[in-house]
Amino acid sequence: METPRNDQELQELFRHKVGLAEMLKGGVIMDVTNAEQAKIAENAGAVAVMALERIPSDIRKMGGIARMSNPGMIREIQQTVSIPVMAKVRIGHFAEAQILEALGVDFIDESEVLTPADNQNHIYKHDFKVPFVCGCRNLGEALRRIGEGAAMMRTKGEAGSGDVVEAVTHMREVTEGIRRLQTLRKDEMMAEAKRLGAPYHVLVETAELGRLPVPNFAAGGVATPADAALMMQLGAETVFVGSGIFASEDPAPRAKAIVDAVTFHDDPAKLVEVSLTLGEAMKGRAVNEMDESEKMAGRGW
Amino acid sequence: MTAPVGLLALQGDFEKHRQAFAALGRSTVRVRRPAELAAICGLVIPGGESTTLSRLIDRIGLREPLREFAAAHPVMGTCAGLIMLAAKMDGEDPTDFGVRPLGLLDCTVQRNGYGRQIDSFTAPVRTDGMLGKGEDFSAVFIRAPLIVEVGPLVEVVATHEGRPVAVRSGGLLGMTFHPELTSDLRIHQAFLDLV
Numbered sequence: 001m002e003t004p005r006n007d008q009e010l011q012e013l014f015r016h017k018v019g020l021a022e023m024l025k026g027g028v029i030m031d032v033t034n035a036e037q038a039k040i041a042e043n044a045g046a047v048a049v050m051a052l053e054r055i056p057s058d059i060r061k062m063g064g065i066a067r068m069s070n071p072g073m074i075r076e077i078q079q080t081v082s083i084p085v086m087a088k089v090r091i092g093h094f095a096e097a098q099i100l101e102a103l104g105v106d107f108i109d110e111s112e113v114l115t116p117a118d119n120q121n122h123i124y125k126h127d128f129k130v131p132f133v134c135g136c137r138n139l140g141e142a143l144r145r146i147g148e149g150a151a152m153m154r155t156k157g158e159a160g161s162g163d164v165v166e167a168v169t170h171m172r173e174v175t176e177g178i179r180r181l182q183t184l185r186k187d188e189m190m191a192e193a194k195r196l197g198a199p200y201h202v203l204v205e206t207a208e209l210g211r212l213p214v215p216n217f218a219a220g221g222v223a224t225p226a227d228a229a230l231m232m233q234l235g236a237e238t239v240f241v242g243s244g245i246f247a248s249e250d251p252a253p254r255a256k257a258i259v260d261a262v263t264f265h266d267d268p269a270k271l272v273e274v275s276l277t278l279g280e281a282m283k284g285r286a287v288n289e290m291d292e293s294e295k296m297a298g299r300g301w
Numbered sequence: 302m303t304a305p306v307g308l309l310a311l312q313g314d315f316e317k318h319r320q321a322f323a324a325l326g327r328s329t330v331r332v333r334r335p336a337e338l339a340a341i342c343g344l345v346i347p348g349g350e351s352t353t354l355s356r357l358i359d360r361i362g363l364r365e366p367l368r369e370f371a372a373a374h375p376v377m378g379t380c381a382g383l384i385m386l387a388a389k390m391d392g393e394d395p396t397d398f399g400v401r402p403l404g405l406l407d408c409t410v411q412r413n414g415y416g417r418q419i420d421s422f423t424a425p426v427r428t429d430g431m432l433g434k435g436e437d438f439s440a441v442f443i444r445a446p447l448i449v450e451v452g453p454l455v456e457v458v459a460t461h462e463g464r465p466v467a468v469r470s471g472g473l474l475g476m477t478f479h480p481e482l483t484s485d486l487r488i489h490q491a492f493l494d495l496v
Contacts (some may be wrong), residue, residue, distance in 0.1 A: 016423070025313060038334045129419045
């Protein structure tokens with residue numbers, strides 16, 4: 001693990017990281033727990049798979065400490081599919097991240113779905129050659145993670161719930177925050193950075209671009225083609241589907257339908273066509289019936 | 302009024318190509334359905350995941366329309382786009398297809414030929430056949446494919462360390478790297494010269 005030496009190398013490395021995120025746009029990233037599911041995901045047209053030992057809805061049910069997956073299981077998935085393989089580490093657990101980097105995973109998700117390893121700090125992601133994605137609930141959180149070196153953001157949503165409401169809330173929070181930035185004068189930017197707890201230079205860059213400086217994806221509660229289309233129309237550039245596929249009645253056709261729904265997210269006639277013959281969606285749990293302690297989105301800051 | 306350039310918008314970084322053409326003052330339209338090919342003068346197949354592109358092309362019924370379009374119009378493919386243009390895949394189990402290329406450009410490619418994401422890199426490539434003689438282009442390679450074999454009628458138009466990284470045959474231009482990820486617009490301009 002050689003650390004990049006100078007600014008130019010760091011910039012080039014960051015461009016490679018964001019470059020891979022660009023390639024994943026307009027696609028679906030699917031949670032899988034074994035090689036067989038990974039193959040189903042690839043055959044359905046997933047742009048990447050997220051390898052983890054238990055899908056979030058099972059993590060919810062089973063409780064206990066959720067950690068980085070077994071490297072042996074991740075390697076088996078890497079050997080099975082040709083699309084990028086992602087894996088999760090606990091918030092702040094940079095040693096787990098070092099292991100995944102050495103394993104050659106293509107993207108690391110520093111994820112609130114696992115039990116946090118650090119109550120104060122997230123990983124300093126610029127130190128790594130492998131790109132990171134992180135979850136956010138609002139603009140300030142997104143800009144903090146980008147400041148630490150995240151190459152892709154996603155909404156936190158509420159993983160494993162099958163309820164899309166939190167993903168919608170978080171996506172709207174981020175876009176509303178960006179709209180507000182664009183109404184500010186230069187002399188108001190520092191106060192806004194203070195208010196959001198966001199790094200100033202990333203905030204100014206976001207204001208100039210009118211969007212996050214890295215791709216912005218949706219995650220946490222997507223269960224149907226309609227959910228995927230909703231998130232795309234709200235500004236997501238790609239959709240993560242965690243429990244929504246392999247906790248449903250008939251995963252392969254649902255996986256395929258969600259891939260098609262992302263491509264044709266603005267074409268209701270096509271959405272009808274892809275949804276016609278699907279089995280039951282995952283049952284799920286309404287987020288507003290959950291105890292605060294059950295929610296994952298509050299992990300990290 | 303010249304017809305716009307089409308961007309195959311099934312999945313991938315077609316937005317980056319739109320920005321490059323916009324910077325050159327050229328309008329683009331997204332193409333997702335066979336009928337949309339009628340209104341464009343040339344097509345870009347962007348970077349993305351070739352397994353995804355391959356499946357969507359077949360599910361939507363775009364395979365034959367794309368082949369017919371390419372017989373009469375310029376098409377540029379970058380990275381996954383080159384893979385889709387290629388004739389053959391190297392090193393894949395034929396019983397378990399990953400990608401079914403369109404078979405338009407007579408070359409054989411090997412997917413992820415340089416390794417995984419941590420092996421992605423930027424390097425200058427010689428672009429003698431594509432840009433001016435002796436001109437270099439700073440090329441971004443992301444999980445890039447390798448061109449392992451080139452047919453007799455296909456011209457190698459860029460090389461990296463002596464290996465082909467861009468090839469051309471008539472109006473078909475394919476490269477293993479991503480000109481759309483840099484602000485250097487010379488390759489997009491060279492494609493517009495073909496259109």
